[in-house]
């Protein structure tokens with residue numbers, strides 16, 4: 430029986446490494462054969478694993494050997510297992526250093542940032558909301574309308590300066606925060622991550638929720654046209670600024686790793702995991718000073 434349990438554990442190790450990849454630097458977005466672009470695949474993997482464990486448990490029933498508990502095995506396939514594990518590993522090397530997400534409107538800074546802030550056990554801050562609260566609860570769109578963009582940028586810089594001094598934060602910065610050089614001083618107190626998303630995908634995401642809350646995209650036409658027409662020149666103007674980030678996570682690259690051509694289908698948890706893997710790589714390649722920024 431011990432042999433069966435041993436085989437089962439080997440199977441477990443094989444299965445985990447096959448699905449998630451080996452080594453601390455390997456991505457679970459491994460290759461086309463083992464793609465996990467669809468969470469239902471992992472659910473299926475979970476079920477397969479559970480069935481395997483039940484089978485072993487059943488075959489060991491009459492012996493003294495310990496049975497394998499299906500629920501424990503199943504835990505390996507918790508949807509966010511790798512995200513949580515990576516989060517804990519990376520967090521232990523960060524020394525409280527902040528992560529600043531930069532990227533165009535709609536690139537998923539808020540959505541993805543929430544996922545990996547939780548994995549890191551960091552608090553999440555939305556830069557735009559921080560400004561809105563500072564202004565007594567009026568929206569970014571209202572600030573633009575009443576006081577103009579330049580005023581908004583001043584307040585945004587003040588907010589970023591303040592946030593850069595507070596440890597253990599994932600900060601989703603406003604899409605345009607990269608244009609002011611002074612803000613990079615604040616971002617560089619932490620680790621900056623650029624979420625690079627193709628324009629068409631940005632426009633589709635924004636069109637789905639409407640352009641109302643994004644004053645720089647406010648023109649005429651249908652929501653997708655307004656978004657793409659507004660985003661194109663902004664993206665061209667800012668591409669140099671986004672390139673200042675310590676790390677770039679390209680959704681096209683992530684999609685390619687997953688064997689999924691449509692970037693709109695990548696689950697936020699998968700992008701968040703890739704961000705953590707890139708941070709881990711960055712910390713491994715950078716000198717130790719990168720994590721001593723706050724000390």
Ligand SMILES: Nc1ncnc2c1ncn2[C@@H]1O[C@H](COP(=O)(O)OP(=O)(O)OP(=O)(O)O)[C@@H](O)[C@H]1O
Nearest residue numbers: 533534535536537538539540604634638695696697
């Ligand atoms: N991976 C994803 N899968 C599905 N929808 C997503 C994903 N990432 C973001 N979205 C959706 O796209 C929209 C924009 O995302 P989000 O607000 O996170 O972007 P942002 O970069 O914070 O934008 P902004 O700078 O304008 O505040 C939201 O409606 C969000 O639900």
Ligand SMILES: O=C(O)C1=C[C@@H](O)[C@@H](O)[C@H](O)C1
Nearest residue numbers: 534557569603604605643644
């Ligand atoms: O890209 C931009 O310039 C902006 C993005 C939003 O996050 C807001 O900060 C505001 O709408 C400006």
